[in-house]
Amino acid sequence: MSDTTPTVEHLTKLANLELPTDEQAALAAEFRRIIDFVDALRSAEVGEAQPTSQVTELENVYRADTVEPSVHARTLVETAPHQQGTYFRAPAVFGGQP
Amino acid sequence: MNELVGLSIGSIRQRLVDCQLSTVELVDAYLSHISSQDRALGSFLHVDADGARAAARALDQRIQSGDDLPRLAGTVVAVKDNITVKGLPATAGSRILAGYDPPYDATVVARLRAAGVIIIGKTNLDEFAMGASTEQSAWHPTKNPRDPERVPGGSSGGSAAAVAAGMCTVALGSDTGGSIRQPAAFCGLVGVRPTYGSVSRYGLIAMASSMDVIGPLARSVADARQVLAAIAGYDPDDATTLPHVNLSARAGQTSLTGRRVGVPKEYVAGITDQEVRDSLSATVDRLGAAGAEVIEVSLPTTALAVPTYYVITPAEASSNLARYDGLRFGQPSDRTHGHGAASARLRGQLFGREPKRRITIGTFTLSAGYADRYYHAAQRVRTLIRQDFARVFDQVDLLLTPVAPTPAFPLGSVADPLAMYQQDIFLAAVSLAGLPAAAIPVPTSGQLPVGAQLIGRSGDDNLLLDVAEGLEQALPVSP
Known part of the structure; x- marks a missing residue:
């Protein structure tokens, strides 16, 4: 791991995780060790190998554009902590107060 | 122990057909066994006694009215808590999903219900299936029924302990990097990871979507196979399921004569535990004695599998876990500071x-x-790993390897995350390549169970299970 690696503080902000300071420090130490471990990949001679992102080799899975029975929106919304009609109720996204 | 809780899928169904047993009687035997055993083991996060009894009464009525019984009639199933069962909690072992009652059945659960099974409850796991000991559940650790001072393995440790202790007939687990195979080995069970895409993931709470699969933990290959045949197949609700899946409920040619089995030398070189080494060589000897041709093969990318897995899995998991933001399910956020904070x-x-x-x-x-x-x-390394397997499968029908580096370890003894990741050394490559694999118990000189892993070609699950059953017959393992 190089000196320019982003800090865990920055990464947890990107990941939307607010951690107490002591946990942040412990995670930083573990993070360094895990990244050093996966750095073993740099020794791999990949040559011209193309990346594999999935193994089924299925492409462009389509279905007919028809309405079929499904779980009703209201039923799904009811599993949310806060809802209003068939909408999820969220805190304010911009600004401080809801 | 009530002998009912040790019955196989086939013998349960036969007794129901012959009216020697009622489903209610069977379910009550399991519930009573759970009451007496599970306080000490902690396999279950939720036991659905009322739902199981109601389903049992309904099945008994069908039997009395002379209906044809479905193939899995009366099989009592425990479901890992990262798989949705309508109306039962699904926490995936995490506090962030406390209070979430999913409004739908996973496809595998719907298919099992249609096949006549009774769902008895939800089992413990490492949080979001991340772990190899079930100690990382947010709720409580699960103990190994074979030695309660030790872990049952993970992440499907609750499912493994429930089956091993006779608290259900079979259980569903999920396997991303070994989470069915390793707990099966630690608890002396059969655990099968089917070919990726042969079983629907609809209703499985996602960890690493390109590797997550659902499969059975069972006391025999025959039971595991019956469950797999019931849950496998194309599902319009999961676009990664394969269009043609042929998974037979019945064994084909289980004779080992003429089967070509490869033992990868890099896996053998990675064994550090004497019991694991002895068990593997005893298994090789029995395969040979039963007529199989066992040859040494090479998978040069073996050492890269765990580092590759621990880059791809966190990448996929960090995306999948972004959805837990307090809006749609589980615990609510404190709303005084706006959504982001x-x-x-x-x-x-x-x-x-x-x-x-x-994350x-x-x-x-x-x-x-x-x-x-x-x-x-x-x-890119994942591509090399797949190519390695493709090359050896030109020479052999199956591969044989250990499952875990050691038998079940004591609770609390593996505290370092990197040491826990090493539990996957014999398992991660199979996951990256999407291949089917089965863990089955093999003879050991020690007191704790040891498993061997058989690995098949992609889509060749039937052959894998045939050979696993042949090996099970050739290797009587004392319970």
Whole structure:
């Protein structure tokens, strides 16, 4: 791991995780060790190998554009902590107060 | 122990058909066994006594009215808590999903119900299936029924302990990097990871979507196979299921004569435990004695599998776990500070240590400037790993390897995350390649169970299970 690696503080902000300071420090130490471990990949001679992102080799899975029975929106919304009609109720996204 | 709780799928159905047993009687035997055993073991997060009894009464009525019985009639199934069962909690072992009651059955659960099974409850797991000991559940650890001082393995440790202790007939687990195979080995069971895409993931709470699969933990290959045949097949609700899946409920040619089995030399070189080494060589000897041709093969990328897995899995997990922001399911966020701050606080408070580690690692390996060096490099190595397997499967029908580096370890003895990741050394490559594999118990000189892993070609699950059953017959393992 190089000196320019982003800090865990920055990464947890990107990941939307607010951690107490002591946990942040412990995670930083573990993070360094895990990244050093996966750095073993740099020794791999990949040559011209193309990346594999999935193994089924299925492409462009389509279905007919028809309405079929499904779980009703209201039923799904009811599993949310806060809802209003068939909408999820969220805190304010911009600004401080809801 | 009531002998009813040890019955196989086939013998349960036969007794029901012959009216020697009622489903209610059977379910009550399991519930009573759970009451007396599970306080000490902690296999279940939720036992659905009322639902199981109601389903049992309904099945008994069908039997009395002379209906044809479905293939899995009366089979009592425990379901890992990262798989949705309508109306039962689904926490995935995490506090962030406390209070979530999913409004739908996973496809595998719907198919099992249609095949006549009774769902008895939800089982413990490492949080979001991240772990190899079930100690990283947010709720409580599960203990190994074979030795309660030891872990049952993980992440499907609750399912493994429930089957091994006779608290259900079979259980569903999920396997991303070994989470069915390793707990099966630690608890002396059969555990099968089917070919990726042969079983629907609809209703499975996602960890690493390109590797997550659902499969059975059972006391015999025959039971595991019956469950797999019932749950496998194309599902319009999961676009990654394969269009043609042929998974037979019945064994084909189980004779081992003429089967070509490869033993990868890199896996043998990776064995450090004497019991595991002895068990593997005893298994090789029995395969040979039963007429199989066992040859040494080479998988040169073996050492790269765990580092590759621990780049790809956190990358996928960090994306999958982004959805837990307090809006749609589970615990609500504190709403006084706006959505961004509220969800960051909720996630910081309610995710456990391992999910936070993986989210952070995944965020890093996918970030601009680092994705080429980590995520894309790992994807290229994943291609080499698949090519390695394809090459050896030109020479052999199946591969034989150990499952875990050691038998079940004592609770609390593996505290370091990197040491826990090493539990996957014989398992991760199979996951990256999407191949089917089965863990089955093999003879050991020690007191604790040891498993062997058979690995098949992609889509060749039937052959894999035939050979596993042949090996099971050739290797009587004392319970």
